[in-house]
Amino acid sequence: MPDVDVLVVGAGPAGAVAAWQAKLAAPELDVVLLERDRAVGAPVRCAEGVGDAGLREFANPDGADWVSRRITDVIFEAPDDTQVILANSGRGWILDRTRFDAFLAAEAARAGAQVLVGAEATAMSRNGDERWYVRVKERGRDDVYRARVVIGTDGVETMVGRWAGLDTRVPARDMESCAQYVLQGIDFNPDAIYLQFSNAIAPGGYAWVFPKGVGVANVGLGVVALKSDGRNARQYLDDWVTRRFPGGSRTGYTVGGVIVHTTITKTYGDGVLVAGDAGHMINPLSGGGITNAMKAGRLAGCHAAAAIRARDTSERRLSAYHNAWMELLGEDHLKYYRLKQALExxxxxxxxxxxxxxxxxxxxxxxxxxxxxxxxxxxxxxxxxxxxxxx
Ligand SMILES: Cc1cc2nc3c(=O)[nH]c(=O)nc-3n(C[C@H](O)[C@H](O)[C@H](O)COP(=O)(O)OP(=O)(O)OC[C@H]3O[C@@H](n4cnc5c(N)ncnc54)[C@H](O)[C@@H]3O)c2cc1C
Incomplete structure (x- = not known):
C-alpha cells in the first residue's frame, strides 16, 4: 500500500499548484498528484481567459508557449449588439490550457511531486489511524493509497468533498451550463475579448468571444437552466453563432459547468482540504476560476505541509486554510455574489x-x-x- 504525506486528487490548476507548493514548503514530504484523464490539460473545458496580475503570481506569460494571445481591450455588447469598447482597459491573456495545465504539473514534478496520469480516485475512507485510505484505479488496477492529508482539487463534480462529508451541493440557480466552439475564419478584433449580456441570448450568464489568434476564437456562452426557455446551452449557442458568425468553421466543441456560487461553508475536515472549483471558489460575477484555483491551491498545499510538519492534521488545525482563503478572496466573493444577484x-x-x-x-x-x-x-x-x- 503506497504511503504518502499529501495526496492531491485532480491535476487542474488548483491541484498542480497545491502539489507544487506543498513540495516547495516541505521538500521532505511525499506528495502525489493524481489525474484521472490520460493527459494533464486535456480535454479543455474553458474559454482560457485570465488577468495579468493573478497569472504573474505563478508564472511569467511573456513569450511562454502556453499563451495563445495577449488581450488589451474589453468590448461589452448589449442585446441589440450595441458595443461599448473599453480600449486598453487592462492586460489579460488567453491561455492554451492544454499546455498551461501541463506546464503547472511539470512545475510540481520539478519540485519533486510524483504526477500520475490515468489515475482516478474512486473512493476514500478513514480508519481511525489518522490517515485517509484512497482507492485509486490506474491502468485497470486498483491500489489503495494511505495519506496524511488529501487535497480535493477534482473540479466541479468533486467527489473528494462528498467522501469527506463536506456540503458541496450547488443551488440550481447558481449552476451555469456552458457550451463553446472553437471557431475559425471569423472576423473580430483579436486584441479584445467580447462579452454579450442578454436574457434572450444567454439567460443567467453571458456569451463570449475569446481570441486564440487572428480569425480564430473560443466562442461560447453560459446559461442557467432555470431561466432558459427550454433550449439547452448548445442550442442557445447554435442560434447565436449562426446569426453572429455564419461563415465560421466549428473546429472544436466543449461543454462544462460553472458554479457561480460562493465558497462552500467548510472546505476542510480531519486530514482533508478542498480547493478550486471543488470548493466553489470561482468568481461568481465573472465565472472566472483559473487564477482563484491557483491561489487556493497554493494555500492548500502550504497549509497541508505545515500541518504535517506540526504533526497535527486535525480539522481544527486545517480550519486555518479556510480562514486564509476567506480573507484572501472568499469574503470578496460573497460581495460579488450579491452584485450578481442585483444585476440579474x-x-x-x-x-x-x-x-x-x-x-x-x-x-x-x-x-x-x-x-x-x-x-x-x-x-x-x-x-x-x-x-x-x-x-
Ligand atoms: C466553458 C467554460 C469556460 C470557462 N472559461 C473560463 C475562463 O475564460 N477563465 C477562467 O478563469 N475560468 C474559466 N472557466 C472556469 C475554469 O475552467 C475553472 O474554474 C478552473 O479550471 C478550475 O480549476 P480546478 O483545478 O479547480 O479544476 P479543473 O480545472 O476542473 O481540474 C480538475 C481536474 O481533476 C480531475 N479529476 C476529477 N475527478 C478526479 C478523480 N476522481 N481522480 C483524479 N482526477 C480527477 C479532472 O480530470 C480535472 O483534470 C470556464 C469553465 C467552463 C466550463
Whole structure:
C-alpha cells in the first residue's frame, strides 16, 4: 500500500499548484498528484481567459508557449449588439490550457511531486489511524493509497468533498451550463475579448468571444437552466453563432459547468482540504476560476505541509486554510455574489439603454467600474463593491 504525506486528487490548476507548493514548503514530504484523464490539460473545458496580475503570481506569460494571445481591450455588447469598447482597459491573456495545465504539473514534478496520469480516485475512507485510505484505479488496477492529508482539487463534480462529508451541493440557480466552439475564419478584433449580456441570448450568464489568434476564437456562452426557455446551452449557442458568425468553421466543441456560487461553508475536515472549483471558489460575477484555483491551491498545499510538519492534521488545525482563503478572496466573493444577484434583475431593454449611456461617456473615462456603477443605480449600496470589482 503506497504511503504518502499529501495526496492531491485532480491535476487542474488548483491541484498542480497545491502539489507544487506543498513540495516547495516541505521538500521532505511525499506528495502525489493524481489525474484521472490520460493527459494533464486535456480535454479543455474553458474559454482560457485570465488577468495579468493573478497569472504573474505563478508564472511569467511573456513569450511562454502556453499563451495563445495577449488581450488589451474589453468590448461589452448589449442585446441589440450595441458595443461599448473599453480600449486598453487592462492586460489579460488567453491561455492554451492544454499546455498551461501541463506546464503547472511539470512545475510540481520539478519540485519533486510524483504526477500520475490515468489515475482516478474512486473512493476514500478513514480508519481511525489518522490517515485517509484512497482507492485509486490506474491502468485497470486498483491500489489503495494511505495519506496524511488529501487535497480535493477534482473540479466541479468533486467527489473528494462528498467522501469527506463536506456540503458541496450547488443551488440550481447558481449552476451555469456552458457550451463553446472553437471557431475559425471569423472576423473580430483579436486584441479584445467580447462579452454579450442578454436574457434572450444567454439567460443567467453571458456569451463570449475569446481570441486564440487572428480569425480564430473560443466562442461560447453560459446559461442557467432555470431561466432558459427550454433550449439547452448548445442550442442557445447554435442560434447565436449562426446569426453572429455564419461563415465560421466549428473546429472544436466543449461543454462544462460553472458554479457561480460562493465558497462552500467548510472546505476542510480531519486530514482533508478542498480547493478550486471543488470548493466553489470561482468568481461568481465573472465565472472566472483559473487564477482563484491557483491561489487556493497554493494555500492548500502550504497549509497541508505545515500541518504535517506540526504533526497535527486535525480539522481544527486545517480550519486555518479556510480562514486564509476567506480573507484572501472568499469574503470578496460573497460581495460579488450579491452584485450578481442585483444585476440579474436587469432586462434587455435596460441593458440596451445602459450601453447607450456608456457610449455617451468619453472613451478615456469609460471604465469597467463605471459600467457596473451605472448598472447599479437602483442598488446604490453595491456601487462601492462594483467600483472595486475590476480594479
Ligand atoms: C466553458 C467554460 C469556460 C470557462 N472559461 C473560463 C475562463 O475564460 N477563465 C477562467 O478563469 N475560468 C474559466 N472557466 C472556469 C475554469 O475552467 C475553472 O474554474 C478552473 O479550471 C478550475 O480549476 P480546478 O483545478 O479547480 O479544476 P479543473 O480545472 O476542473 O481540474 C480538475 C481536474 O481533476 C480531475 N479529476 C476529477 N475527478 C478526479 C478523480 N476522481 N481522480 C483524479 N482526477 C480527477 C479532472 O480530470 C480535472 O483534470 C470556464 C469553465 C467552463 C466550463
Amino acid at each position: 434583475h436587469m432586462d434587455d431593454a435596460f441593458l440596451n439603454s445602459l450601453a447607450r449611456t456608456m457610449n455617451s461617456i468619453a472613451p478615456s473615462k469609460r471604465t469597467l467600474g463605471r459600467v457596473l456603477t451605472h448598472a447599479l443605480i437602483r442598488h446604490p449600496q453595491l456601487i462601492p463593491v462594483a467600483a472595486r470589482f475590476f480594479v
